[in-house]
Amino acid sequence: xxxxxxxxxxxxxxxxxxxxxxxxxxxxxxxxxxxxxxxxxxxxxxxxxxxxxxxxxxxxxxxxxxxxxxxxxxxxxxxxxxxxxxxxxxxxxxxxxxxxxxxxxxxxxxxxxxxxxxxxxxxxxxxxxxxxxxxxxxxxxxxxxxxxxxxxxxxxxxxxxxxxxxxxxxxxxxxxxxxxxxxxxxxxxxxxxxxxxxxxxxxxxxxxxxxxxxxxxxxxxxxxxxxxxxxxxxxxxxxxxxxxxxxxxxxxxxxxxxxxxxxxxxxxxxxxxxxxxxxxxxxx
Amino acid sequence: xxxxxxxxxxxxxxxxxxxxxxxxxxxxxxxxxxxxxxxxxxxxxxxxxxxxxxxxxxxxxxxxxxxxxxxxxxxxxxxxxxxxxxxxxxxxxxxxxxxxxxxxxxxxxxxxxxxxxxxxxxxxxxxxxxxxxxxxxxxxxxxxxxxxxxxxxxxxxxxxxxxxxxxxxxxxxxxxxxxxxxxxxxxxxxxxxxxxxxxxxxxxxxxxxxxxxxxxxxxxxxxxxxxxxxxxxxxxxxxxxxxxxxxxxxxxxxxxxxxxxxxxxxxxxxxxxxxxxxxxxxxxxxxxxxxxxxxxxxxxxxxxxxxxxxxxxxxxxxxxxxxxxxxxxxxxxxxx
Numbered sequence: 082x083x084x085x086x087x088x089x090x091x092x093x094x095x096x097x098x099x100x101x102x103x104x105x106x107x108x109x110x111x112x113x114x115x116x117x118x119x120x121x122x123x124x125x126x127x128x129x130x131x132x133x134x135x136x137x138x139x140x141x142x143x144x145x146x147x148x149x150x151x152x153x154x155x156x157x158x159x160x161x162x163x164x165x166x167x168x169x170x171x172x173x174x175x176x177x178x179x180x181x182x183x184x185x186x187x188x189x190x191x192x193x194x195x196x197x198x199x200x201x202x203x204x205x206x207x208x209x210x211x212x213x214x215x216x217x218x219x220x221x222x223x224x225x226x227x228x229x230x231x232x233x234x235x236x237x238x239x240x241x242x243x244x245x246x247x248x249x250x251x252x253x254x255x256x257x258x259x260x261x262x263x264x265x266x267x268x269x270x271x272x273x274x275x276x277x278x279x280x281x282x283x284x285x286x287x288x289x290x291x292x293x294x295x296x297x298x299x300x301x302x303x304x305x306x307x308x309x310x311x312x313x314x315x316x317x318x319x320x321x322x323x324x325x326x327x328x329x330x331x332x333x334x335x336x337x338x339x340x341x342x343x344x345x346x347x348x349x350x351x352x353x354x355x356x357x358x359x360x361x362x363x364x365x
Numbered sequence: 366x367x368x369x370x371x372x373x374x375x376x377x378x379x380x381x382x383x384x385x386x387x388x389x390x391x392x393x394x395x396x397x398x399x400x401x402x403x404x405x406x407x408x409x410x411x412x413x414x415x416x417x418x419x420x421x422x423x424x425x426x427x428x429x430x431x432x433x434x435x436x437x438x439x440x441x442x443x444x445x446x447x448x449x450x451x452x453x454x455x456x457x458x459x460x461x462x463x464x465x466x467x468x469x470x471x472x473x474x475x476x477x478x479x480x481x482x483x484x485x486x487x488x489x490x491x492x493x494x495x496x497x498x499x500x501x502x503x504x505x506x507x508x509x510x511x512x513x514x515x516x517x518x519x520x521x522x523x524x525x526x527x528x529x530x531x532x533x534x535x536x537x538x539x540x541x542x543x544x545x546x547x548x549x550x551x552x553x554x555x556x557x558x559x560x561x562x563x564x565x566x567x568x569x570x571x572x573x574x575x576x577x578x579x580x581x582x583x584x585x586x587x588x589x590x591x592x593x594x595x596x597x598x599x600x601x602x603x604x605x606x607x608x609x610x611x612x613x614x615x616x617x618x619x620x621x622x623x624x625x626x627x628x629x630x631x632x633x634x635x636x637x638x639x640x641x642x643x644x645x646x647x648x649x650x651x652x653x654x655x656x657x658x659x660x661x662x663x664x665x666x667x668x669x670x671x672x673x674x675x676x677x678x679x680x681x682x683x684x685x686x687x688x689x690x691x692x693x694x695x696x697x698x699x700x701x
Binding site for chain 1: 456457459473477
């Protein structure tokens, strides 16, 4: 039992390292660091410029600016964990042609996928930090690192990571069960972007869509990140709920996502094996 | 020369056993039978060849046996484990090396990638590095161990993939067209390493798919010829060649002209005929019931207006056995 756990842990760490090397080795270190810094800042700045144009720089919308900036910065976890992760897995299959060898290894395939997803989530940390620092300095958001509720932020992020992994792993295997799967990971991330309260509160969505959005753990995660960083100085989506109540909803939604992800994974894995698509060549 | 099976292996123990194995692919427009009623028994310690043209069902069979693909019907066991129900336990006992796919994370270094895959098999790093270094040395890759994979030639990549397959010390190794598109030297190195690896442990089994007759003849203890999803015949290379031993095998070279293959097949006493073009000549392989049939063959050629450029009798090969059993050459089957 202990030996099996040690092997699983070793396999997991190797999958993390593999994911990191594959996503960071595409260029020399200097361009990679520049890319890592520029990418999230440019993405956030586009939205900030749009915000300024729409609001005309009115001071009474600062709470919404904080809402927007924190939502966008933490969204990097979802972009990396869902969209970039799915692309990575499909590249393992079609471009590098190594996925089947990982799939056939004794290490459970979900552990390999969790490792690869972990590397993506880890690399998103830099992106989040960079945007928050730039927002604090450049946009004068009142973020004080000493007053952040770190325990709340850590628990919320941990649950969100579990949700994102469950979702992205299930999604990646669904994509493996299909032929022309490139691009769907990005589409799914975009859909989540709209219904997760990253750039606007879910209350502005049409009724059925708002209900659907309220089932997503990402909504409660982003609410808690905003509260833990800027409690009282940021627009809140659920002003009637305490932090504990939002956290409970996040935990329930996470449990639901993990259960659903597991069921979808089981189904999609069998589909992929039935169709023989685990080692499908991109040119086929 | 074919490998001599190691006498100390347990010949009664089956490494692979399939019963009525079938696989049908259904699309909106058509249903394709890739495998049909395949019954196969491969003994532990054998180097077993699955020979057939492209599209014959070889890769489908291998994909089912390594648990990448589910069968539509029948059962398959590898090393005593069912490929559908016990696939998790099975995966630690098998490895697959596929040819012609240029596999590898191009940005990683050879030794680094191999070590990573050893970790997915739970091999301790020290042991893994020792095995990797030994195998790299044996396959002549020691000098590129720290080179990025993208900088390797196709032959080197394929050797690296063989190292990946061997380093986990599988009970059954599946080689799916391992030498396809390789130069002569690289293909020879691969074959030699496979033979050496088998010789080290009599309980190791290799399943090799190939459409190179000579490769199967040189390496395999036994061969199954597969065509259109079915096993046509199974036996040792020698026994398969005996199928055509009583025939007269003739190579007939004709200068270019009108097609005559069908006419030659219609000549009484011609058991089978195939043709390939090489160096501007049509080279026919004919299986004749006896020498006297040759006169009728030459007459048929002359009536068609074709000119004979060369004629020679020779010893039968596996290719001749395939043509006799299937009625056409592998090349003809592939273009059907």
